[in-house]
Amino acid sequence: MLDRKFIRKAPDTVREGIKKKGVEFDIDGFLELDDRMRSLIHEVEKLKHERNVSSEKISACKKEKKNCDDLLAAMKKTSNRIKEIDVEVKDIGERLDELELDIPNMPHETVPYGTCPDHNVHVKHWGEVEDLPFEPEPHWDIGEKLGILDMGGGSRLSGRGFVVLRGAGALLSRALVSFMLDLHIEQGYEELSVPYMVSRDCMIGTGQLPKLEEDMYFCEKDDLFLIPTAEVPVTNLLRETIIDAGELPIKYTSFTPCFRREAGSYGQETKGLIRVHQFDKVEMVKFVRPEDSYEELESLLGDATVVLEKLQIPYRVIELCSMDLSFAAAKCYDIETYAPGVQRWLEVSSCSNFEDFQSRRANIRFRREKCGKPELLHTLNGSGLALPRVIATILELNQTPTGKVRIPEVLVPYMGGREYLEA
RNA sequence: GGAGAGGUGGCCGAGCGGCUGAAGGCAUCCGCCUGCUAAGCGGUUGUGGGGAUAAAACUCCACCGAGGGUUCGAAUCCCUCCCUCUCCGCCA
Numbered sequence: 360m361l362d363r364k365f366i367r368k369a370p371d372t373v374r375e376g377i378k379k380k381g382v383e384f385d386i387d388g389f390l391e392l393d394d395r396m397r398s399l400i401h402e403v404e405k406l407k408h409e410r411n412v413s414s415e416k417i418s419a420c421k422k423e424k425k426n427c428d429d430l431l432a433a434m435k436k437t438s439n440r441i442k443e444i445d446v447e448v449k450d451i452g453e454r455l456d457e458l459e460l461d462i463p464n465m466p467h468e469t470v471p472y473g474t475c476p477d478h479n480v481h482v483k484h485w486g487e488v489e490d491l492p493f494e495p496e497p498h499w500d501i502g503e504k505l506g507i508l509d510m511g512g513g514s515r516l517s518g519r520g521f522v523v524l525r526g527a528g529a530l531l532s533r534a535l536v537s538f539m540l541d542l543h544i545e546q547g548y549e550e551l552s553v554p555y556m557v558s559r560d561c562m563i564g565t566g567q568l569p570k571l572e573e574d575m576y577f578c579e580k581d582d583l584f585l586i587p588t589a590e591v592p593v594t595n596l597l598r599e600t601i602i603d604a605g606e607l608p609i610k611y612t613s614f615t616p617c618f619r620r621e622a623g624s625y626g627q628e629t630k631g632l633i634r635v636h637q638f639d640k641v642e643m644v645k646f647v648r649p650e651d652s653y654e655e656l657e658s659l660l661g662d663a664t665v666v667l668e669k670l671q672i673p674y675r676v677i678e679l680c681s682m683d684l685s686f687a688a689a690k691c692y693d694i695e696t697y698a699p700g701v702q703r704w705l706e707v708s709s710c711s712n713f714e715d716f717q718s719r720r721a722n723i724r725f726r727r728e729k730c731g732k733p734e735l736l737h738t739l740n741g742s743g744l745a746l747p748r749v750i751a752t753i754l755e756l757n758q759t760p761t762g763k764v765r766i767p768e769v770l771v772p773y774m775g776g777r778e779y780l781e782a
Numbered sequence: 783g784g785a786g787a788g789g790u791g792g793c794c795g796a797g798c799g800g801c802u803g804a805a806g807g808c809a810u811c812c813g814c815c816u817g818c819u820a821a822g823c824g825g826u827u828g829u830g831g832g833g834a835u836a837a838a839a840c841u842c843c844a845c846c847g848a849g850g851g852u853u854c855g856a857a858u859c860c861c862u863c864c865c866u867c868u869c870c871g872c873c874a
Contacts, residue, residue, distance in 0.1 A: 400832055404843045411843090414855050418800045427854090434854035601792095729810065733829085 360719045361462055367393065376465035379472055381682035389458055396451040403444040410437055460569055464716040466681045467653075467690040473680025479693075480680070485664065486673025488697045493760045497700035498751040499631035501758055502528060505780050510631070520621065520629060520636040522747070527780050531753075531766070532639060532746055534773035536614050539641040539666055539743055546662050548612035548643055553592035555615055556583040561595040564721030566687030566713070576618045585618035589642035590740045597646060598721040601733045607725060608655060609646040612743065614639065632747035633705065639746040645739045646723065649715065652737035653690075656712040660692050663708045663743045670767040672696050672752055675704065689714045692741075696748070700755035705748040710741030754780075 366373050370386050377384050413434055420427035471480050502508025507528025513521035524532055540550055562568040562584050567575065576585040586592055593611050602609070617640050621629070628634050643662060647655045660676065667674045679691045688711040695704040715735040718724065724733035757765040764780040771778055 397832070400843080404832065407843060410855080414800070417854060421800080431854050436854095438854060729827090 360459055360716060361465070362715075362719065363393065363459070366390070366462075373462070373465070377463060379466050379470075379681040380463045380684060380686075381474065382463045382686075384462055389455070389462075392451055392455055392458075396448060396455065399444055399448050399451070403441055403448060406437055406441050406444070410434065410441065413437075457569075460563065460720075463686045464566075464689050464713065466684055467712070467714075470684065470690050471678065471680045474682045476680075476683055478680040479683055480678045481675055482678050482692070483664075483676040484673075485668060485675070486671070488673050488699075491699055491758070495699040495755055495758060497631060498698065498754040501700070501754045501762075501764065502631075504762060505764065505782050507531070507780060508632070513635075517636075520634070522632060522635055524750075527774075527777070528750075530774060531750060531770070531780070534770045535746055535749060536639065536641060537773050538669075538770055540612060540614055542666060542669070543612035543641065543643055543662065543743055546610075546665075548610040548662075551593055551596070551611050551613040553589065553596070553613055553615065555586050555592075555618075556581075557586055557592050557595065558583060561591055561598070561721075564595045564598055565591050565717050566685075566720065567591065570686050573622050574620050576620060586615060587619050588617050588740075588742075589613040589615040589640065590644060593642065593644040594717055594723075594738055594740065595721055597723045600723060602646065602723075602725040602736070604648065604725050604727045607646060607648050607736065608651065611644045612641060613644070614641045616640075617745075631701075632751045633701070635747055641743050641746075643741050643743045646718075646725075647737050647739065648725070649734070649737050652712050652714060652739060655737075656690065656692075656710065656739055659739055659741045660694075660710045663694055663710055663741045666744055667694070667696065667707070669769045670749070670753070672749070672756060672767075674707075685709075685711065687711075687713050687716050689716065694744070696752040696756075698748075698752045698755045700758070701751075705752060707744045707748045707752070708742035711739060713738045713740075 361373065366386070367390065370390060374386050377386070413430060417427055417430055417434065420430065471478060473479065499508065499510060503510070505527070507524060507526055509523040509525055512523035512525075516523070544550055556578065559568065559582060562575070567584075567587060571587075575587060577583075578585070592615075593613050596611075597609070616637055618637050621634055621636060624634050632638075643659060645655055645659060664674060664676065674694055674696045677693045677695060679688075679693060684691055691709055691711040693706050694708040694710070695706050697703075698705050714737050717738045718735045723736055723738065725736045726733050753767065754764055757767070759765065762782065766774055766778055766780060
């Protein structure tokens with residue numbers, strides 16, 4: 360959410376930011392409504408002041424046992440008028456609050472302007488992407504042949520877009536999770552284990568709702584959403600709190616499954632492990648001072664890319680252009696790995712700075728000094744990393760002509776000493 | 783799921799229809815005092831919003847779990863919901 364005072368003061372800036380993100384929103388209508396509400400507030404507060412003053416008079420009168428019927432009658436009138444205006448203020452206020460949730464975050468000034476993924480900027484490459492000396496197979500074939508990936512099992516249980524890992528495949532997944540968490544803990548993150556179902560307020564707090572409701576799994580009976588990413592519970596853990604500046608930055612890491620309906624996805628996009636409705640992910644979330652957040656974004660990106668470097672997986676980092684940015688993000692880097700079997704770059708992480716967009720929604724603040732005013736802090740998060748695509752990359756990148764798959768060295772201890780996946 | 787108890791400021795805790803943004807204590811910060819430490823004395827310290835301002839000062843309004851209601855007036859009375867604790871039941 361944006362600062363309402365900022366919208367009032369700089370509507371042109373907001374209009375421009377919204378346009379850069381490719382979002383439609385009627386700022387003028389919003390401001391008109393806001394103006395109307397403020398003039399009503401002005402009026403009703405004057406009346407309330409009147410009420411407070413005459414309430415005192417009545418009280419004094421009663422004490423002296425004097426008759427004050429005319430005062431009471433006048434107060435009744437004022438009171439009724441107050442009630443009327445209050446209802447209108449509340450109504451307009453609710454409409455404004457609702458509208459406000461649809462205003463996206465502004466892209467940071469360093470974000471390249473662009474209207475489609477082609478305008479994203481490659482900012483870094485690491486490792487050599489070499490052609491394999493044989494025809495590489497896609498991960499779903501490799502996985503099925505090794506008996507570690509059971510696509511049919513997943514769809515039999517839950518339909519299209521669900522997978523079953525078995526044996527060494529399940530172990531590989533678990534090994535990756537442990538490896539990543541251990542690494543992030545070393546990097547200074549505190550590990551959290553959090554609920555996988557959260558309230559509507561949490562989903563609004565981090566900006567998934569109201570925009571993306573169609574993409575979320577929802578348990579109607581309990582009014583709970585299955586989390587689409589650990590970002591939601593972990594960021595909201597500090598909702599409605601005020602943190603001492605000395606505690607910042609706060610860094611959390613958490614492993615959770617993620618649930619996404621992926622409405623509208625189709626074809627190649629959804630084959631194998633590339634886009635599934637339920638996947639595992641290790642996430643990093645940071646709460647930082649506003650002045651540090653861009654530096655913290657770079658270090659977050661570093662914390663994520665180290666994972667790939669240790670796994671010896673080549674990657675590239677892409678800075679998203681304005682229209683490719685998510686609703687809540689001010690700036691975002693995607694990390695992609697090359698999967699030779701499907702001959703595609705796969706997004707395995709998104710590292711974003713939300714500035715105070717989420718913290719304003721979730722009311723997460725900090726205090727610079729003991730008696731200072733609370734200020735909104737900045738939130739960031741990044742995957743470190745999303746499991747299925749990393750597994751797909753490992754299978755395709757480390758495949759051998761004989762069908763075996765080499766396990767990255769750092770994972771071997773987590774795999775009980777095993778160095779290859781083989782049938 | 784059933785029965786009871788309770789939710790008041792940074793914390794503890796009073797208030798149960800008007801002068802209570804809220805006693806008292808603890809804590810905070812500032813000053814004074816005392817060789818040091820401890821204590822003592824005086825003062826200070828909530829959040830959100832509107833107006834005002836270059837920014838403040840200032841001023842007004844709201845806020846005692848949340849939302850409604852009664853009333854001229856609600857922390858206080860009534861209703862609904864949420865949360866916490868205790869006991870019972872049920873279940874991994």
